[in-house]
Amino acid sequence: MELFLQSIVNSLIQGGFFALWAVGLVLIFGVMGVVNFAHGELVMVGAYTVWLLHAQNDVPFLIAIPVAIIIAMMIGLVMERFLFRPNRTDPLAGLICSIGVLFILQVIAHEVGGTGPAKQVAPPFNQIVEIGESLRIPMQRLFSLGVAIASLGVLWFFLTKTKLGWALRAVALDREASALQGININRISMIAIGVGAAMAGLAGALMAPLQNITPHMGHNVIITAFIVTIVGGVGSLSGAVAAAFIYAAFHTFVTAYFNGTVATICGLLIMVVVLIIKPTGIMGVKVSE
Amino acid sequence: MSIKNLIICIVILAGLVALPHFLAYNFQDLLIFLAVNVLVVVSYRLVTLTGEWSLIHVVMMGVGAYASAMLSKMAGFPFWISMPIAGLTAATIAALLCFPLFRMTQFYFLIGSFAAGEAIRLVWIYFIDPFGGSSGINNLPPPELGDIDFYEPIPYFYMTLIIVTISLFILYRIEKSRVGLTLNAVHWKAPLAESVGVDTWKYRSLALIVGSFFVGIAGALKVHYLGVVTPHQFGIGVMVFVLIWVIVGGYASFVGPIIGVVVLTVFDQGLRASGIVDPAVQPAVYGAVLIASILFMPEGLEGIGKRFFSKSSGENA
Amino acid sequence: MALLEVKNVTKQFGGLTALNDVSFSVEKGEIRGLIGPNGAGKSTMFKNIAGFYTPTKGEVIYDGQNIAGAHPCKVSGMGLVRTFQETTLFDEMSVFENALVGCHMTARSNLFSAIFGSDRQRQKIAAEKTMDVLEFMGLADRKDQLASELPLGSQRALAMAISLNADPKVLLMDEPFAGMNPEETNHMMDLTRKLQDKGITIVLVEHDMKAVMGLCGYLTVLCFGSLLAEGTPEEIRNNEKVIQAYLGGGS
Numbered sequence: 001m002e003l004f005l006q007s008i009v010n011s012l013i014q015g016g017f018f019a020l021w022a023v024g025l026v027l028i029f030g031v032m033g034v035v036n037f038a039h040g041e042l043v044m045v046g047a048y049t050v051w052l053l054h055a056q057n058d059v060p061f062l063i064a065i066p067v068a069i070i071i072a073m074m075i076g077l078v079m080e081r082f083l084f085r086p087n088r089t090d091p092l093a094g095l096i097c098s099i100g101v102l103f104i105l106q107v108i109a110h111e112v113g114g115t116g117p118a119k120q121v122a123p124p125f126n127q128i129v130e131i132g133e134s135l136r137i138p139m140q141r142l143f144s145l146g147v148a149i150a151s152l153g154v155l156w157f158f159l160t161k162t163k164l165g166w167a168l169r170a171v172a173l174d175r176e177a178s179a180l181q182g183i184n185i186n187r188i189s190m191i192a193i194g195v196g197a198a199m200a201g202l203a204g205a206l207m208a209p210l211q212n213i214t215p216h217m218g219h220n221v222i223i224t225a226f227i228v229t230i231v232g233g234v235g236s237l238s239g240a241v242a243a244a245f246i247y248a249a250f251h252t253f254v255t256a257y258f259n260g261t262v263a264t265i266c267g268l269l270i271m272v273v274v275l276i277i278k279p280t281g282i283m284g285v286k287v288s289e
Numbered sequence: 290m291s292i293k294n295l296i297i298c299i300v301i302l303a304g305l306v307a308l309p310h311f312l313a314y315n316f317q318d319l320l321i322f323l324a325v326n327v328l329v330v331v332s333y334r335l336v337t338l339t340g341e342w343s344l345i346h347v348v349m350m351g352v353g354a355y356a357s358a359m360l361s362k363m364a365g366f367p368f369w370i371s372m373p374i375a376g377l378t379a380a381t382i383a384a385l386l387c388f389p390l391f392r393m394t395q396f397y398f399l400i401g402s403f404a405a406g407e408a409i410r411l412v413w414i415y416f417i418d419p420f421g422g423s424s425g426i427n428n429l430p431p432p433e434l435g436d437i438d439f440y441e442p443i444p445y446f447y448m449t450l451i452i453v454t455i456s457l458f459i460l461y462r463i464e465k466s467r468v469g470l471t472l473n474a475v476h477w478k479a480p481l482a483e484s485v486g487v488d489t490w491k492y493r494s495l496a497l498i499v500g501s502f503f504v505g506i507a508g509a510l511k512v513h514y515l516g517v518v519t520p521h522q523f524g525i526g527v528m529v530f531v532l533i534w535v536i537v538g539g540y541a542s543f544v545g546p547i548i549g550v551v552v553l554t555v556f557d558q559g560l561r562a563s564g565i566v567d568p569a570v571q572p573a574v575y576g577a578v579l580i581a582s583i584l585f586m587p588e589g590l591e592g593i594g595k596r597f598f599s600k601s602s603g604e605n606a
Numbered sequence: 607m608a609l610l611e612v613k614n615v616t617k618q619f620g621g622l623t624a625l626n627d628v629s630f631s632v633e634k635g636e637i638r639g640l641i642g643p644n645g646a647g648k649s650t651m652f653k654n655i656a657g658f659y660t661p662t663k664g665e666v667i668y669d670g671q672n673i674a675g676a677h678p679c680k681v682s683g684m685g686l687v688r689t690f691q692e693t694t695l696f697d698e699m700s701v702f703e704n705a706l707v708g709c710h711m712t713a714r715s716n717l718f719s720a721i722f723g724s725d726r727q728r729q730k731i732a733a734e735k736t737m738d739v740l741e742f743m744g745l746a747d748r749k750d751q752l753a754s755e756l757p758l759g760s761q762r763a764l765a766m767a768i769s770l771n772a773d774p775k776v777l778l779m780d781e782p783f784a785g786m787n788p789e790e791t792n793h794m795m796d797l798t799r800k801l802q803d804k805g806i807t808i809v810l811v812e813h814d815m816k817a818v819m820g821l822c823g824y825l826t827v828l829c830f831g832s833l834l835a836e837g838t839p840e841e842i843r844n845n846e847k848v849i850q851a852y853l854g855g856g857s
C-alpha cells in the first residue's frame with residue numbers, strides 16, 4: 001500500500017517532467033517540421049546550469065532556474081537561426097544538424113563539469129511533507145510538480161488565448177497556407193523553438209536536485225519524449241501532456257514492481273504499435289500522392 | 290564496370306594487401322575496423338536508396354554480432370558457419386521488422402526504427418541469460434583455418450578484406466542492376482512507381498533485409514576480432530557515426546560513403562596523433578564537421594571531388 | 607461486355623463526399639472523356655479506379671473482376687495504368703531511366719539475376735523497348751538529361767512515356783495537355799489517336815475542350831461528385847445542365 005501510494009505521487013512528478021520534455025519537441029516538430037534530436041541535451045544544459053550556479057557557486061536556486069531557462073532558450077534560438085532556417089526545405093538536414101549540436105553540447109558539459117562521478121545538487125528545499133501516516137513527499141518534488149504544472153498552464157494560455165499562440169498553431173496546422181496568410185514563418189519558428197527550449201531548460205533545472213547529472217542524461221530524455229509524443233499523437237500538445245502522465249504512471253509502476261529496463265522496453269513497443277496503427281499520428285491523415 | 294574502374298579497384302586492392310606491412314600494430318587493428326566500417330556504410334547506403342533513413346542499422350549489426358557470438362561460444366560453431374548465420378539472423382529480424390516499420394514513412398519510420406532498435410538493445414541489456422547483460426559475451430573464439438593465427442591482425446585483416454570485397458561487389462551489382470533502378474524509383478516517387486506496377490513495400494523491405502544481412506556479417510567480423518560483444522558497441526551514438534560518415538562522404542553515390550569513412554578515420558587518427566585536440570573533445574569536432582558538411586557541402590566530399598574533376602576535364606576540352 | 611465498369615462508386619473524405627454514387631462504363635478501344643468543373647471529383651475517380659483510394663462504397667469492375675481497393679501495383683499489373691495530374695517524375699533520374707522503370711512488369715529482376723547478370727537478354731530487350739517508347743514520344747535525343755531539367759511540355763511527354771512503357775490496356779490520363787503549348791497539344795493529340803490505333807483504351811480527363819471534343823467519341827460529365835450527363839460531344843455541348851454547371855462552376 002505504501003509503495004502504491006508512493007508510486008502514485010512519483011508518477012505525477014515524473015509525468016510533469018515527461019510533459020515538459022515532450023511539449024518542446026512537439027512544438028518544434030509541429031511548427032518547423034524538424035525532429036530536434038538535441039532536445040534532451042537542452043534539458044541536460046538546464047541541469048548543468050543549476051549545478052554550476054547553485055551547487056558550485058552558491059547562486060540561489062530560484063535565480064539559477066531562470067538563468068537555465070535563458071541559456072537553453074538561447075541555444076535553441078541559435079539552432080533555429082543558423083541550422084534549421086537554412087534547411088527549411090530539407091527536414092532531414094535539420095535533424096542531422098541537431099545531432100551535431102547534441103555532440104557539441106555533450107562535450108561542453110563534459111568540459112564544464114570535468115570527469116569524475118555524476119554531479120549532484122543538494123535539494124534546496126529539504127522539508128518533507130507528511131500526508132497521513134505513511135506517505136512522505138519531499139518538498140523539492142512537490143515544488144517541481146507545481147512549477148511544471150504552472151508552466152504547462154501558462155503555455156496552454158499562451159497557445160489558446162493569445163494572438164501569437166493562434167498564429168503558432170496555424171503554422172503547425174498548415175505552414176504553406178499560413179505563409180500565404182501573411183504569417184511570418186521565421187518569426188513563429190523562433191518563438192516555437194524559444195518556448196520549446198525554455199521548457200526543456202526549465203525541466204532540466206527542476207530535475208537537477210532530484211537526479212544524477214551527466215553529459216549523457218539527454219538520451220533517456222529524448223527516448224521518453226519520443227514515446228510520449230508518438231503515443232499522444234504527433235502535433236497534439238494536449239495529447240502529449242496526457243500521454244506524459246499516463247506513460248509516467250505506467251513507467252513508475254512497472255519500475256516499482258518489476259524493473260526499469262522492462263518498463264522502457266514496453267514503452268518503446270507501445271510506441272511502435274501506435275506508429276503501426278496510426279503511422280502519421282493523430283493530426284492530418286496523409287494519403288499517397 | 291568500365292576497364293578504368295576495374296584497374297583502379299585492382300590497384301586499390303593491391304595497395305590494401307601491402308598496406309598493413311608498413312603500419313604499426315595498433316594501426317593494423319584500425320585497418321580491420323576500417324574495413325568493417327566500410328561494409329557498414331555501404332550496406333547502409335543500400336537501405337537509404339529507397340529514401341528511408343533507418344536508425345536501426347547498427348543494431349542490426351549487433352544482431353549479427355550476437356548471433357555469431359552465441360553460436361560460436363555456446364554451441365561451438367566455427368566462425369565460418371556462424372558468420373553467414375549472423376547475416377541470415379540479421380536479415381530475418383529485419384524481415385520481421387518490415388511489417389511494422391514500413392507502415393511508416395519518413396520521420397515516423399526514422400523514429401520507429403530508432404524505437405525498435407533501442408528495444409532490441411535493451412533486451413540484450415536486460416536478459417543476462419543468454420545475452421550477458423551490460424557486459425555482454427566475452428572470450429569469443431577467432432576463426433580457425435589451417436595454422437593461420439587469426440589473433441594476429443594481418444591475417445584477420447586479409448580475411449576481412451576478402452569478405453568485405455566480395456560483399457561490396459555484390460552490393461555494387463545490386464545497385465547497378467534493375468533492382469537498384471527500382472529502389473531509386475521508389476525513393477523519388479513511390480506513387481509513380483506503384484502506378485507502373487512496382488510493389489513499393491516489397492522493395493523497401495528488400496533493401497532493409499539485404500542491407501541487414503551484410504551489416505550482420507560486418508558485426509560478426511568486428512566482434513570476433515575484438516573477442517567480446519556488448520550492447521554498447523551498437524548504441525545510437527555509433528549509429529550517429531555511420532550517419533556522419535555517409536553524409537560527409539556523400540550519399541548520392543556508391544563511393545561517397547566509403548570516402549567518408551576513410552577520410553574521417555584518417556582525420557580522426559590525425560587529430561589524435563597531433564595531440565591538439567583532447568580525445569574527450571573529439572565528438573564535438575565530429576559534430577561541427579557534420580553541421581559544416583550539411584551547411585556547406587550538401588553533396589558531401591564525393592560531390593566536391595566530382596565538381597573538381599569535372600571542372601578540370603572541362604578545361605582540358 | 608464493357609472493359610471497365612464503375613458501379614455506384616461513392617468516396618467520402620471525412621464529411622466531404624467527393625464522389626456520390628457514380629456509375630459509368632467504358633468499352634474496349636474507345637477514347638472516353640471524363641470532364642467536369644474544378645473539384646468535380648475526376649482525379650478522385652481515377653484514384654479510386656487505379657487503387658490509390660479505396661471507394662467508400664461501390665465496385666470497379668475491370669476485365670470481369672472487382673478491383674476496388676486492390677493495391678495500385680496489382681491494378682497496374684493488370685494493365686490499368688493511370689497518369690498523374692501534377693507532373694510526376696523520378697526527378698533525379700535520367701529520362702531513359704525514368705522510362706525504363708515503366709516496363710517493370712515485364713523486365714523486373716530478382717536479386718539473383720541482379721548479382722549474376724543472368725537476365726541480361728531480358729534487360730536488353732527492355733532497354734530497346736524503352737528507346738522505342740522514347741522515340742514515339744519524341745524524347746529520344748534527350749534520353750540522358752535529368753528529368754527535372756526538362757521543359758514542362760517534355761516532362762508531360764515523359765510522364766506519358768513511363769505509363770506507356772507499362773503496356774497499358776487501359777490508360778487513365780489526368781490532364782495530359784496541361785502546361786503544353788498549342789503545338790505540343792496537337793502533337794499529343796495525334797499521339798493519343800495512335801495509341802487508340804494500337805488498341806489501348808483511353809479515359810481522358812482534360813480541361814482543354816477543343817482537345818476533348820476532338821478526341822473523344824463519348825463523354826461522361828461529373829459535377830460536385832455526381833454523374834451529371836453522358837453523351838456524344840455534340841449532345842454534351844448542347845446539354846443545358848452541363849452548360850449551367852460550367853457557368854456556375856467557374857472553369
Ligand SMILES: Nc1ncnc2c1ncn2[C@@H]1O[C@H](COP(=O)(O)OP(=O)(O)OP(=O)(O)O)[C@@H](O)[C@H]1O
Pocket residue numbers: 287619622624642643644645646647648649650651691
Ligand atoms: N485526399 C483528400 N482529402 C480530402 N478531400 C479531398 C481529397 N482529395 C480530393 N478531395 C476533395 O474532393 C473533391 C474532388 O477533388 P478532385 O481532385 O477529384 O477534383 P478534380 O475534378 O480532379 O478537379 P480539378 O479539375 O481541379 O483537377 C475536391 O473538393 C477536393 O477538395
Ligand SMILES: [Mg+2]
Pocket residue numbers: 648649650691
Ligand atoms: Mg483533378
